[in-house]
Amino acid sequence: MRTGIAPPPPSFKEANAVIETPDFAPGTVWLVGAGPGDPGLLTLHALNALKAAEIVIYDALVSPAILDLIPPGIPREYAGKRGGKPSPQQADISARLIDLAHAGKRIVRLKGGDPFVFGRGGEEAATLAAAGVRFRVIPGVTAGLAGLAYAGIPATTRDTNPALVLATGHLADDNPGGLDWRVLGASDVPIVLYMGLSTLPAIAEKLLAAGRPPGTPAAIVTNATLPTQQVLVAPLNRIAAETKAAGLKSPALIAIGSIVALRDTLAPWQITL
Structure with missing residues (x-):
């Protein structure tokens, strides 16, 4: 039966x-x-x-x-x-x-x-x-997606972004194949940066100079998916200073854009580590 x-x-x-x-x-x-x-x-x-x-x-x-x-x-x-x-x-x-x-x-x-x-x-x-x-x-x-997921930050939602940029945080202005930060700054597409902690001050400066609003939410996720994972959220114009003050170290992911704001709603209810 x-x-x-x-x-x-x-x-x-x-x-x-x-x-x-x-x-x-x-x-x-x-x-x-x-x-x-x-x-x-x-x-x-x-x-x-x-x-x-x-x-x-x-x-x-x-x-x-x-x-x-x-x-x-x-x-x-x-x-x-x-x-x-x-x-x-x-x-x-x-x-x-x-x-x-x-x-x-x-x-x-x-x-x-x-x-x-x-x-x-x-x-x-x-x-x-x-x-x-x-x-x-x-x-x-890939850490750029899993790290966000464990931090309560969806890579995409229908209400926030139809696209996502995965990029290296290495600055290479003299490299013809390097990133055009002016284009990334002028866009509102969220960015996920790998290997960018040491260059974060310069990256934030370039994005702000290109038009990203100072209050754009940004997050640092260190040791993603591990028990030692840490997450720091701050506006784009303060993220570098707050990261330095917190003493965060690599390996770290950087997320910049509207998706970061969703963490306030999701993270308190999310079961992770």
Whole structure:
């Protein structure tokens, strides 16, 4: 007899049993997104890759909780790049991947967030292709979206914005491919900046000079999705000063625009960490 009670959801073991995992062939490189830090946001394909790898080459922003999922005995090599600190050269990292692939290894190149969102995954994939090395991309949850979600800031809503700009916070005025801050400042489209904490004063100044209202809400999210996550909200004309006063440190995301104002309504009721 039907009781009207829905059956319980399948257990992880039952769900996993119907998911076909790709074959990890020797001599191939998997560019794997580790997500923003919370191990619960790691995909099943990423987890299976870590279990099948013969070596893992990982970036600076991969959280310790994710690294703990690598089985004991699998070698790990650090290849993190952090602004302003001594870092491996990209050419050396790519050469290492190629050498390991030619040696017949199963290599996981583990990157924070998504490999193809400000993660140099595209560069590495192009280098591997030029060297005749087969690769697979395992997308990850990018911090620019997950960090906002955990902070109670929707990336888009029908009432606020039909578009969103994801951008790097590195200032490169002399780079022909750099951002035109005048265009971003004149627009009301919300902006999410990666790697922009050190350049925040200059970015805010450029946006204000280009026409963004001083009272535009802005937010800093540090250590996104982790138990140590912090969120600071202030108007655009004060966000840099308040961030400095609070002593916030990288890694951090910066959100600027109408979506930030929604946090006041959502965050008090949101279950996160």
